[in-house]
Amino acid sequence: GQVTVEGPRFVYPLSLELAEALTGPRAALVGDAAHGVHPVAGQGLNMGLKDVAALTEVLVEAARRGEDIGSSAVLDRYARWRRFDNVTLAAGFDGFVRLFSNDLPPVRLLRGLGMAMVNRVAPLRRAFMQEAGGAAGDLPRLLRGEAV
Known part of the structure; x- marks a missing residue:
């Protein structure tokens, strides 16, 4: 069929963006919703896969213990696990891009x-x-x- 433009063009800035909080009431951010990094060799994808795998592990373990998987106590375990890695990787990629540009x-x-x-x-x-x-x-x- 015919391809048509459905809205205005948008330019997404290539800059470092990190969510202030990875969790909220009964919600967790993963992947590009949690961190926006320069598309260096798919590193944003790697970070997102780590997020999903970590959240899965936290939720499965909580469910096995009979915890409410949407509780802030459970979701905060995911946030604590991923925060340091996300910040250090994002800063490293940002520095790498700046160095090579x-x-x-x-x-x-x-x-x-x-x-x-x-x-x-x-x-x-x-x-x-x-x-x-x-x-x-x-x-x-x-x-x-x-x-x-």
Whole structure:
């Protein structure tokens, strides 16, 4: 069929955005609703998958204990689990984007030295790749391939 424009165009700014609170009354934010990061290599998707897996684990454990899964006590466990990781990852991605979008000679020099070090030091390279692949930090069981 025919494709038609249904509304005005919108430009979404590529900037760091973090929700002030990850939970509210009987609600939890995950993925792009919880954090907006520059689309660097799908890292926002990795963060969202961690959010969903963590929320799932918290809710399943609460249900097994007979808790109200929508209570603030239960949802706050999810928020506490994800807050630090979300903030540090978002800040890291933001810094990474700023570093690679800057063309000042001293910044280029530092960037080149840093990349050379990552390429030459195997443990640093592995840590960098693990973080970039979303497999670092306090991973929920689902992301470790375990049952919930």
